[in-house]
Amino acid sequence: MKNYIQLKSLNTFSIDVCAKHVVTVHNECALLKFWKKADNKGQPVLILGDGSNILFLENYIGTILLNRIKGIFITENKMTWRIHVGAGEKWHELVTYTINKNIPGLENLAYIPGYVGAAPIQNIGAYGVELSQICEYVDVIDLYNEKKIRFFHAECNFQYRDSIFRNCLKKYAIVSVGLKLNKKWKPVLDYHELIHLNKNRVTPRQVFNFINIIRRKKLPDPMSVGNAGSFFKNPVVDINIARCLFQIYPNMPYYSQKDGKIKLLAGWLIERCHLKGCVFGEAAIYSKQSLVLINRRKIATGTEIAALALFIYNQVADKFNVYLQPEVRLIGNYGEISPKKLFI
Ligand SMILES: Cc1cc2nc3c(=O)[nH]c(=O)nc-3n(C[C@H](O)[C@H](O)[C@H](O)COP(=O)(O)OP(=O)(O)OC[C@H]3O[C@@H](n4cnc5c(N)ncnc54)[C@H](O)[C@@H]3O)c2cc1C
Structure with a gap:
């Protein structure tokens, strides 16, 4: 887009999208000043660190503030x-x-x-x-x-x-x-x-x-392969749901939580759906760690990665009746998109 700023180097998934403005701020006054400037124009603002926990689905219509307040x-x-x-x-x-x-x-x-x-x-x-x-x-x-x-x-x-x-x-x-x-x-x-x-x-x-x-x-280096670490959180389920699953899958790994709930391992669930190494166009599941989705040659779009995530979500839901939640935040034209919009 004309006059827009490239964001490929500002997100570890290396998604090739742009934003209207990108401003680096080194102190609190500058952060407030640029936030207000954008807000007064009715533009959305996204504060960003390294972009290592986000997935851009499309271009960003607003201002990105890179927070570089040191000390x-x-x-x-x-x-x-x-x-x-x-x-x-x-x-x-x-x-x-x-x-x-x-x-x-x-x-x-x-x-x-x-x-x-x-x-x-x-x-x-x-x-x-x-x-x-x-x-x-x-x-x-x-x-x-x-x-x-x-x-x-x-x-x-x-x-x-x-x-x-x-x-x-x-x-x-x-x-x-x-x-x-x-x-x-x-x-x-x-x-x-x-x-x-x-x-x-x-x-x-x-x-x-x-x-x-x-x-x-275990983890791909974002310098060579686009990724944002674990894409999904490990699901935490009720003890009764866990008991039913353990009857069918006695070897299912888990961690008991302080509140009595049970944390299952999302990577294990994904592997049991035979998805390890699965490739979806330029998006793929990392062969050494199923929780990590990758942008293989750094030419996948955000929607390709999201389509793979949705496929995994549906496969795991069908097999285990467990609904994975993304750890990575999804960013659209105007800011964050609720995962509920994608994972129905
Ligand atoms: C290879 C790899 C391995 C990883 N391993 C781990 C791991 O072991 N454990 C783990 O927990 N995570 C892991 N992650 C995920 C990620 O590194 C962390 O979540 C990290 O804290 C994100 O930092 P960031 O600066 O990149 O945040 P960003 O991705 O830039 O931002 C994440 C969210 O926070 C918001 N935000 C960022 N900074 C601010 C701020 N100052 N004020 C307000 N909002 C802000 C953004 O708007 C966005 O919504 C991994 C990621 C990768 C790529």
Whole structure:
């Protein structure tokens, strides 16, 4: 589109779409200024980090604000380190920075793409650790009344790949995040691939390095293959539904949740539908990890990826009567599209 800005390098799926305006903001005043400018013209605004958790389905009619508000401030007392981080710091660079400073606690979350500002939105998690376990607060700007608000941990309503922020991104811009790390470090090695590490001798850096090895084996690098990590969340179902499934599929893997519900593994369900490696035009299921959808040669459209996702959704629903929910956010002409519109 004439005078529109290309977004292919601004989303890890590498979808070739454009937006009317793209503005990089380095401080809160600029963020508010450009948000208001667009809002006054009636244009939609999307705040973006690395674009590693979104799927553009079409061109974006509005303004994209790239949040690059920087700053890492560390304080400590006898028991804890407190880290106040700007939303525009890269998450993995923050993890590396803390490991280099001998501050453990973030190592299991190493190598997750994206910026710090997006981390609380879906409560990023990997290898047995979630952001919620270390997040003390999230600072946002209420874009409509220009007030800064601090959400303390209990107010963030963190859940599995979810938080209070997930459904109010039109109203709030996340500008910084506060983390609290315990000086009494205990490695988290419950995840089956980490079980080989010796919990009495392992160092935070060894966990960090090991996570790198596992992730490289399992996940495609967005530099060469377009993707946004896991496309679907692991479904959490009622115990009665799980019991019925276990009778038919006694080997079905699961995790019991604190509230009595059961988390099933979406990747396993997809594989049992014989979909591993399935190709749909230029879109495909990654051969080493069925939860990851890929843009093979970076020429697929967003709708091709979405068509594959819908196919998977229907296959899993037909076979197991379980309805997958996307982890990735779908973006249309005017902003986010509810997954309910696609996955009926
Ligand atoms: C290879 C790969 C591996 C991954 N592995 C993991 C993993 O192990 N665990 C995991 O949890 N996730 C994983 N992800 C998903 C993704 O990296 C995370 O969700 C990440 O936090 C997204 O950050 P981002 O900056 O790219 O967000 P974006 O994709 O840019 O944005 C995501 C959403 O948040 C909104 N948003 C972003 N920043 C702000 C802000 N400052 N204020 C308000 N709204 C904002 C956007 O509008 C959008 O709706 C992976 C992705 C890839 C590509």
